[in-house]
Amino acid sequence: MRKVLESEEFVYDGDDLGATYTKEYTVFKVWSPVAESMKVVIYDDYKDSVGKVYPMSKGEKGVWEFKLYGDYKNKYYNYRVTINGVEKETPDPYAKGATVNGEMGMIVDFDSINPEGWDEHEIPAPIKPTEAVIYEMHVRDFSVDEDSGIKHKGKYLAFTEKGTRGPNGEITGLDYLKELGITHIHLLPVYDFASVDETKEGEYNWGYDPYLYNVPEGSYSTNPYDGTVRIKEFKEMVKALHENGIRVVMDVVFNHTYTTGNSPFDILVPKYYYRTDSSGKYTNGSGCGNETASEKPMMRKFIVDSVKFWATEYKIDGFRFDLMALHDIDTMREVEKQLRKINPNILIYGEPWTGGPSSLSPTKQLKKGKQKGMGIAVFNDDFRNAIKGDNDGEGVGFVNGGAGLEDEIKKGIVGMIDYSSRIKGFTKEPTETINYVSCHDNLCLFDKFEKSNPNATSEEREKMNRLALSMVLTSQGIPFIQGGTEILRTKHGNHNSFRAGDEINKIDWSNKNKYRETYEYIKGLIALRKSQKVMTLDKAEDIKKYLKFIEAPKNSVAYLLTSPYEGDFKNILIIHNANREEIEIKLPLEGKWSIISNEKEVNVEGVNGAYEAVESVKVAPLSTYILIKTN
CATH class of the missing domain: 2.60.40.1180 (Golgi alpha-mannosidase II)
Structure with a gap:
């Protein structure tokens, strides 16, 4: 029976799943061919624990539908589904808004929420992928330092504040990003994730724990209870960045969900959205306990629908796919095709590896080299390792004491293209490589050099840091900087700080003054790169x-x-x-x-x-x- 739901009979291709709001009525549609009954529950506000229940009727392709007359602008809703005689309540996986911790979905009227000037705000002019300079940043890390000079610490709104100053009167925040000259800010997960409790202030996680994929995370808003607030503040952040010449890349994690069994996917259509083995056990290609099945039509549709939604509704300029090799190549082709229709210059890149053995056939995994000609870029760990050695150990690369690595470095410099018989990599074009030396995962650059070169002077290690970044910023391909490396960010040796809190993860703005020379150097290289087409x-x-x-x-x-x-x-x-x-x-x-x-x-x-x-x-x-x- 496992394959039955993948047959044409149950593949729905409409673009109206979820709650579609108008002033006169709202239409709810949810896919669950296996449900015995389905109800929609309408809640007046986040405090309403009773709700009003309406039965839904089953239509073609396993889609349940209900048309609710009246104006239900920004009210909340959930589904109650009965399968095998058991009734469970869940938010809609297609929900576009939610209350605290995603407890209820929201019937969203975006027009009533959008910040002033949202529709006509100016988006930065199109540039080629290789003209991008990507800067990776976690929302809290950016502003939470007590000396950041930023009012909305740890929030989306931190990215909207102008004129902020840190220690020694140093420019911080939005003005800092502008001054540095980056073109794209890559935000660690900002969709609704389940690993922090939004009712508590100051909880920390990177957020690679998806719950509601089409809803902004509430802990970064000033009020997680009211579903309109996170939407408005997220858009205010995007608008402010755009108006300062900075494009926004979203980190998306479609490869697994935070939990199974009680995830919205599993409550509505048990096990369909995941890969399972012949005995029905979840397979674990993500290393997080499960992996989603992008090759199944309705999971593929969900991924494509979701990125299209963010690119249109939130004007997102790029997507970074976590563990992209867990997505089959055909799904990623479809993602690329649909996103290019919305924005021909959109950036699409991801990790060309899995987090463990996957049940997806290796021929379908989007591994390094498979991206050739697809219009999708992949992280270049070959160049990364050649420059600095391994990620977390004492291994050395070109800049910190390795020998005989000149050809490996040359491959990175030419963008991993087929340059000569000795110098060739995994790309067809330089637009397919993301050149980097560190990111949120593993030791940051400063800590890596402390570990691999304990006998070097601090001045020598600063020079290594500068040399490594200069190689990323001068090579062909797409340069990517872990935010803060330009001011020698440290996480005090923590190589996996996903829940280590603000103290370890925050950007220490006093470093800007301390490492001014390196900061000015990197800023100068970014300006030089942007000025030279060659x-x-x-x-x-x-x-x-x-x-x-x-x-x-x-x-x-x-x-x-x-x-x-x-x-x-x-x-x-x-x-x-x-x-x-x-x-x-x-x-x-x-x-x-x-x-x-x-x-x-x-x-x-x-x-x-x-x-x-x-x-x-x-x-x-x-x-x-x-x-x-x-x-």
Whole structure:
């Protein structure tokens, strides 16, 4: 019987599941072919524990329906479903709003909730994927530091505050993001997740624990009880970021649910939405106790419907898929196709791995290399490991003492394309690689270097941090920075801080002053990257044409970018020196070169001191030098 529900007879393709509100009536539709009866319960407000019950009628394809006359704007509702003689109540998986902890879904009238100017607010101009600079951030981490100068600590509204100042009068918050120059902020889960209790202030979790996928998380709002508040404040955050030139990427976790048995999916259609083995046990490809079955028509539909909803209703500019290899390739193709119709420039990327052995056939898993030509990017752990070594151990990479890694680094620099017989990776085009050295998972960069290089001086480790980030920001592909690494963020050695609380996870804004040089350096590199088309090529053939490696001593890599584009520097020479001593590089073209980046600063007018080089250049230890030749 397990496959029966996957037959054409039970596949519903309408776009009206959930509660569709109008002033005159609301239509409820819910898919549950196995239900013996279905009722919708209407609650006046979040304090109403009795509700009014209405029977629903079963239509085609296993969809139950009820039309409720009257204006039920922003009231709450749940379903009561009877299966095998047992009645259970659940929120609607398609609910677009909810009260505290997702206890009841909400009949949403978005027009009555939208912040002023929402519909016509200005969205940043379209850019190519390779022109993006992604900055990963958790909502609480961003503002919760007592010295952040931000009023709405730990809330969506923190991202709307202008003119905030931290220790030493340093710029923090929204103005900081703008000053740094990033193009996209990637927010850790902001849909409704089940691992914090919204009735308690200050609980902490990363949020990879989905409950209601189409509802904003309530703990980041100023009032989790009233379902309108989280919607409005979430949109105020998106609007403020957009109006300051920053696009918003949402971290989505469709690969598992927080629990099984009592999840809305399982209450309505037991076990359908999950992968199970031949004895009916949940399989665990996520490492979280279950994995959803994207290959089943109604789960695939749910994923596609959900991202379409966020991209249209909330004007989300990109999606990052958690454990994307657990989603079958056809589902991700459909996601890409539908999202491009809404926004041709939308960013789609994800993790090309699973969290454990999956029952999805390996041929269908979206692993590294399978994304070729799909318009989807994947995290490049090859480049990450080549740069810094392993994630949590004492292993070393190119910047912190590894040897013989030059070719691995070159693969990352060319965006993992098929560049030559020795230098080739897993992409068809550079738009398919997310280049990064750290993210929320595992040790952050500062802690990794403390662990792998305990005998290095703190100054050397800061240089390693800078060198690693400079490689991410100068390579072809899509650069991704873990928020705070540009000011040497530490989590005090905690490699899995998903529920370690604010003290471990928060951005310590005093670091901005403490590590000002590194901050200014990274800011300078971001500005340089954004100003040079040749640093953001989106075609493999162009990389082969305009990027040439030149001879360099061991543990260093040097290459020449020759730009055909107006507004670019004609020739850019980039040198990464991972040695603990100075090296000398013979310049590839005769005449004068200006040094625009050294170990201390980035300045397109030429750096302090030695502005020019002829014939050769001396490159300081553990540093990236960039030289330009304009004529």
